[in-house]
Amino acid sequence: xxxxxxxxxFVLTIAGFDPCGGAGLLADxxxxxxxxxxxxxxxxxxxxxxxxxxxxCLWEDNSFILKQLKTLLERYEIxxxxxxxxxxxxxxxxxxxxxxxxxxxxxxxxxxxLKSSSGYDFHYEAxxxxxxxxxxxxxxxxxxxxxxxSEEENLNIKITSIVKHTNLFLKGGHHPSEKGKDTLYLxxxxxxxxxxxxxxxxxxxxxxxxxxxxxxxYLANGETLENACEKAKKYTEKALRSNFTKLAYHx
Numbered sequence: 001x002x003x004x005x006x007x008x009x010f011v012l013t014i015a016g017f018d019p020c021g022g023a024g025l026l027a028d029x030x031x032x033x034x035x036x037x038x039x040x041x042x043x044x045x046x047x048x049x050x051x052x053x054x055x056x057c058l059w060e061d062n063s064f065i066l067k068q069l070k071t072l073l074e075r076y077e078i079x080x081x082x083x084x085x086x087x088x089x090x091x092x093x094x095x096x097x098x099x100x101x102x103x104x105x106x107x108x109x110x111x112x113x114l115k116s117s118s119g120y121d122f123h124y125e126a127x128x129x130x131x132x133x134x135x136x137x138x139x140x141x142x143x144x145x146x147x148x149x150s151e152e153e154n155l156n157i158k159i160t161s162i163v164k165h166t167n168l169f170l171k172g173g174h175h176p177s178e179k180g181k182d183t184l185y186l187x188x189x190x191x192x193x194x195x196x197x198x199x200x201x202x203x204x205x206x207x208x209x210x211x212x213x214x215x216x217x218y219l220a221n222g223e224t225l226e227n228a229c230e231k232a233k234k235y236t237e238k239a240l241r242s243n244f245t246k247l248a249y250h251x
Contacts, residue, residue, distance in 0.1 A: 002074070002075060002076055002077045005038055008036065008037060008038050009038070009079035009080070009220040009221060010037065010038050010039075010076045010077060010078045010079055010220075011037040011038070011039055011040070011078070011079060011080045011081070011082065011213075011216050011217050011220045012039075012040045012041070012042065012072060012076075012078045012080070012081045012082070013025055013028035013032065013039065013040070013042070013081075013082045013083075013084065013213060013216075014041075014042045014044060014065075014069065014081065014082070014083045014084065014086070014095060015028055015041070015042075015043075015044060015082070015084030015085055015209070016044050016045035016046070016047055016057070016084060016085045017043050017045065017046050017047060018047055018049055018206065019047070019048070019049065019050075020049060020050045020051050020205070020247065022051045022204070022205035022206040022246065022247045022248065023205055023206025023208075023209045024047070024084060024085070024206070024209060025041045025043060025084075027206040027209045027210055027213070027248070028041070028082060028209055028210075028212075028213040029041060030250040031209075031210050031213040031214050031217065031235070031239075032213055032216070032217050033250075034235075034250045034251075035214055035217035035218065035221070036217065036221060037079070037080075037217045037220050037221065040072050040076060040078065042065060042068040042069045042072065043060055043065075043068070044059070044060055044084070044085055044086050044087070044091075045057050045058060045060055045085055045087070046058045046060070051205035051206075051245070051246040051247050052205070052246060059087045062087075062090070062091045062094065065091060065095070066094060066095070066098060069095060069098055069099075070098060070102075073098065073099070073101075073102035073103065074102070078102075078103050078106055079106055079219075079220035080106055080108075080109070080217065080219045080220035081099060081103075081106060081107070081108045081109065081216065082108075082109045082111065082212050082213050082215075082216040083095065083108065083109070083110045083111065083136075084111050084113050084209060084212070085113045089129070089132070092132060093131060096108070096132065096135040096136070097135075099135075100135055107137040107138070107216065107219040107220075107225075108135070108136045108138075109136070109137060109138055109140060109212045109215050109216045109219070110132075110136045110138070110139050110140065110212075111140045111141075111208055111209065111211075111212035112139065112140070112141050112145055112149060113145075113208065113209075114141075114144075114145045114148050114149075130165050133162060133165035133166040134165045134166065136166050137166065137167060137225070138166065138167040138168065138169050138215070138225060139162060139166060139167070139168050140208070140211065140212045140215070141168075141170065141171065142170070142171040142172075142208065143170065143171070143172070146158055146159075146170060159185055162185070163186070163187055165187075166187060167184065167185065167186050167187050167225060168184070168185040169182065169183075169184050169215070169229055170182065170183045170184075170185065171208065171211065172196075179196075180195070180196030181193060181194070181195055181196065182194040182229070182233055184226060184229050186225070186226075192226055192229070194229060194230055194233050196233075196237065197234075197237050199237070199241060200241065201237055201240035201241050202240055202241065202243070202244055202245075202246075203240075203246060204239060204240050204246055204247070204248045205246040205247060205248075206248070207239070207240060207248070210235070210236050210239050210248060211232050211233065211235075211236040212232075214231070214232035214235040214236060215228050215229060215232040217232075218231050218232060238251075
């Protein structure tokens with residue numbers, strides 16, 4: 001029998017370990033707990049990094065990742081999943097298949113981290129395949145990332161190719177003309193724009209991790225995808241305003 005906690009849904013993050021706590025599993029767990037959920041984690045990689053430097057990434061063995069995941073899926077009633085860095089398409093597909101086997105109806109947020117904020121390139125293979133997209137709820141790239149996710153050069157064609165299979169939340173931190181404007185493209189053809197607040201914000205290490213983990217948390221609490229995106233953006237902006245450094249506070 002799988003375990004649950006009354007009124008506090010389980011949210012699972014599948015991501016890398018950042019020892020400074022600004023990104024990856026630690027940032028995800030802080031975000032998940034701050035948004036009324038209980039955080040569980042599966043580690044895909046161990047890193048040596050700080051908020052402004054990246055020295056090394058050691059990928060976990062695929063079989064070990066899947067054993068971690070299977071153990072949690074068999075024990076806990078997981079309400080939503082966030083996926084961050086994974087080594088390649090092969091392990092990502094295996095993760096998604098295992099999730100589908102155990103929790104078919106739980107939303108899955110995929111944050112395709114192609115490069116760390118300190119400049120490390122994770123060398124993702126192209127992710128825009130139907131077999132991946134049809135098994136997630138929403139993809140959350142920024143403008144730089146979406147340009148790298150397939151060989152297609154035209155941005156509108158890239159967007160169309162994604163929303164044929166899943167929902168897309170395009171982050172606007174690198175928007176070429178409207179910085180900070182995020183757009184949600186729904187599978188059903190609807191589109192929603194989310195504009196930044198006018199309050200002063202400060203650059204943060206791991207802001208994409210925070211946003212995707214917050215989104216998963218709100219989905220776990222029963223919000224619609226549109227509302228989850230809006231609330232996740234507001235939570236992320238709160239983290240960006242939390243102090244002058246690159247490490248966010250989760251208050």
